[in-house]
Amino acid sequence: MVTVREFMTNILVTADADTPVVEAARLMAAEDIGSLIVTSGDEMVGIVTQRDIIEAQLLSPETYKDLTVRDIMATQVVSISPDADLWHAISLMDQTGKKHIPVVDNHETIGVISATDIIRVLATMKLIADGGKD
Secondary structure, X not given: OOEHHHHOEOOOXXXXXXXXHHHHHHHHHHHOOOEEEEEEOOEEEEEEEHHHHHHHHHHOOOOHHHOXXXXXXXXXXXXXXXXXXXXXXXXXXXXHOOOEEEEEEOOEEEEXXXXXXXXXXXXXXXXXXXXXXX
């Protein structure tokens, strides 16, 4: 069984819920990531994605600079265990439409599995299955 733990991004980049959206966007660009885990203290309270930020900017161009991550984050966070089968992560993404899923172990967020991570896995599996031929 191929598990989420094997392919998740385990470098966790977070932002406080009161972080300005503009600052969150800069952080995502600097870290070359598509989502941030939103925290209040040590607790995960949401997730914000590049798409959330783009939508906020397009829908609220006049007030965009005044928004905080709390204003646009998803608070109904779908998470997955690091020991879950990778195919379960794919199914969860398909069912929920989420492309970034926090990985939670014993109530602690330890990483994120993204659609990009899964595409890399599938491409590698195909390459191996094909014997390394393009």
